[in-house]
Amino acid sequence: MAPDKVDVVLLSDEEIPTCFEILSKSFSNGAPFVDIYFPHHDTPSGQAQGSKRLLEWKKSSSDSTFLKAVARGNHGEQEHIIGLAVWTYMKEAPHAELDKDENVVEVWPDEDDREYMTRLWRDYVIPRTQAIAASDGKGVYVLELLAVHPDYQRLGAGTALVKWGTKAADEQGIKAVVEGTPVARRLYEQSGFHAKIGEMRFDTGEEFAGRRKPNLIFMVREAES
Ligand SMILES: CC(C)(COP(=O)(O)OP(=O)(O)OC[C@H]1O[C@@H](n2cnc3c(N)ncnc32)[C@H](O)[C@@H]1OP(=O)(O)O)[C@@H](O)C(=O)NCCC(=O)NCCS
Numbered sequence: 001m002a003p004d005k006v007d008v009v010l011l012s013d014e015e016i017p018t019c020f021e022i023l024s025k026s027f028s029n030g031a032p033f034v035d036i037y038f039p040h041h042d043t044p045s046g047q048a049q050g051s052k053r054l055l056e057w058k059k060s061s062s063d064s065t066f067l068k069a070v071a072r073g074n075h076g077e078q079e080h081i082i083g084l085a086v087w088t089y090m091k092e093a094p095h096a097e098l099d100k101d102e103n104v105v106e107v108w109p110d111e112d113d114r115e116y117m118t119r120l121w122r123d124y125v126i127p128r129t130q131a132i133a134a135s136d137g138k139g140v141y142v143l144e145l146l147a148v149h150p151d152y153q154r155l156g157a158g159t160a161l162v163k164w165g166t167k168a169a170d171e172q173g174i175k176a177v178v179e180g181t182p183v184a185r186r187l188y189e190q191s192g193f194h195a196k197i198g199e200m201r202f203d204t205g206e207e208f209a210g211r212r213k214p215n216l217i218f219m220v221r222e223a224e225s
Pocket of ligand 1: 154
């Protein structure tokens, strides 16, 4: 049954595992970047590790805001989490070397997986790094994660989670950016983003030619007054 109301509020540390499960379910196995970045995210061990990484990230980055979308029903139905988003205010260029932010040996124990992810990451951060460099020191808001539970999609939760960051960006008069999946493109366009790079480039080398590559669109939204 469709909820009567969807609210967006801050997410607590204890709610991270629930949110990680939603993330895994919503992307299922259709998003190569998520599959590589959160290995085995659809298994109990992958979810435990993914939750641990999200929690470490939440605790270590004061510029990242972890949000949940909550559905509330009028019929005694308990409120429950149906989606999540992470927005980060970035003023400094992100690290291009993944091992500066992640315990890469633990997360990608296989050497080839680790190398592939490391190369992907270098290219992944290029557009957002350029956006930060072009911001004249003002910084940008980056939508780093967005996922809505498959049973609760098309009810406005995604839009509400995006709205939190675009509103903050408008208040500061700065741009918002996202490395978007094709399925979310329409939602981002309706929220004021346009595609700056229709297909992000990932030059991971001949040795990884057989691997699935991310299919991502780099989208930018100008501040609105
Ligand atoms: C993308 C996603 C977050 C959208 O969440 P949502 O709560 O369903 O979004 P909304 O209900 O706010 O949708 C707003 C509009 O976006 C568009 N839209 C959303 N999902 C769509 C889909 N699957 N196909 C086409 N258009 C879609 C529609 O125009 C929709 O408006 P409408 O329902 O009135 O037609 C959700 O589909 C999801 O979690 N997908 C998998 C994870 C993912 O790709 N995340 C984005 C990472 S960058």
